[in-house]
Amino acid sequence: MHVLILGGTTEARRLAELLHGTPGLELTSSLAGRVASPRLPPGEVRVGGFGGAAGLAEWLREHAVDALIDATHPFAGTMSFHAAQAAATAHVPLLALRRPGWVPVEGDDWHEAGSLEDAAGLLPGLGRRIFLTTGRMGLAAFADLTDLWFLVRSVDAPESPYPPRMEVLLDRGPFTLDGERELLRRHRVDVVVTKDSGGAATAPKLAAAREAGMPVVVVRRPAAPEGVPIVPDPERAVRWLGECLGLRIFLLPD
Template sequence: MELELAQNLLKRILILGGTGEARDLAGLLVTKPGLVVISSLAGRTEMPQMPLGLVRSGGFGGISGLRDYLAQQSISAVIDATHPFASTITEHGIQACQVAQIPYLRLTRPAWQPEAGDYWLVVHSHTEAAQEIPGRGNRIFLTIGRQELHHYRAVPGWFLMRMIDPPASGSEIPKGELRLERGPFALADELALLAAYRINLMVSKNSGGVATYSKIIAARQLQLPVIMIQRPEIPECEQVNTIHQAWDWLQGKLERSSSGNE
């Protein structure tokens, strides 16, 4: 009976993630008394870096599936620390939490901003990025992951494609070479890579963060143009930029819930 009562007093926190920020947040929250931390991974990476705490893998089955999971697991709050381009799960998380009346927070790493010496062409989709390549470069460093390679399959030129896991068998990909690597990447290595492959154009998503920012610095130093794909818009919601801000938010929500104000 005492064990059951103690378990009922624990607050179960769901982290939607797979990013470095999600792992760091899980590592912080598991040190806090009274919390059960569950990290949800999309399951797209073959050998993900595992966070501390409990872990589940795979999709929820849409908004209704996520809403059911929140109820079944008695989740007290959801912190969405997914990739800035993972807009679908973010939209599902916002809507599911609204229906379930559970606090939701988006932990978003700040986007990269152009600096002096950067030559960026800002676009808003992979389709637009592919259309802008002809005439700008013929040896392209394509750093967008493996999910969207098909947008570039008919684009003329040669592509160096870097990602963590290989594309699915039978995927349509552009002409070039696959390079399977996981960041962070050192600036010296990025400079050497761009020089060795004679890259004259880069295509990148504006992922933000420090793990892959060295490629942006390398492009700046080599005066390479960058086609920069901007992040998708997400519905209005509470947002923070650091794991410590996320903890402050969570503390406030849990304290108000305990006092009966929510």
């Protein structure tokens, strides 16, 4: 049985770790190639796009894929729709592995935005020194905010266009609460901007902002394909896969 994981996330790597070495299972993880030095999962890995939904469907057929798991980032909306179209075309079962989104708690001062452009429009009324944690893509949405200062954190260096008053911090999570507290203090940040990525690796910035009474602009997740079953963690993805393919896959303790 051949399983293709559309990955690049922590959950995708964890799923590959759980499945690696399963008798009777061939495993391939696909990475988009947007990060220069990604953390590679075990098993076969391919890097790069497929050429849209049609290209992915052809790849599924050519490589005799028996099940497809979309474990891409919650904001990789285009890829998720391509996966749904390709799976339907190639008649391959599809599962979406999506970490739950963040939920505000008492003390949070969240301002929701439907897009990066909407987030940029909110900033002049909220503060002057912005901690921008939306990644290196999409900085053009903030390029016209010449009166604001930005601290941009990303894994790889951003490409222009981007805000003229900007400092770049190249770093990769997971991050700690103490570290995020110190970062906000040292750079005199007064607004945090984030996508609703969910998960624990980058959540400490939300707690640090809450403690400081600081507003947080949260960009909502894009729409996802309808009709695709969703599970919130790799363990349940393994169980779905076992039922789907009729394989005995054992979850071993860490």
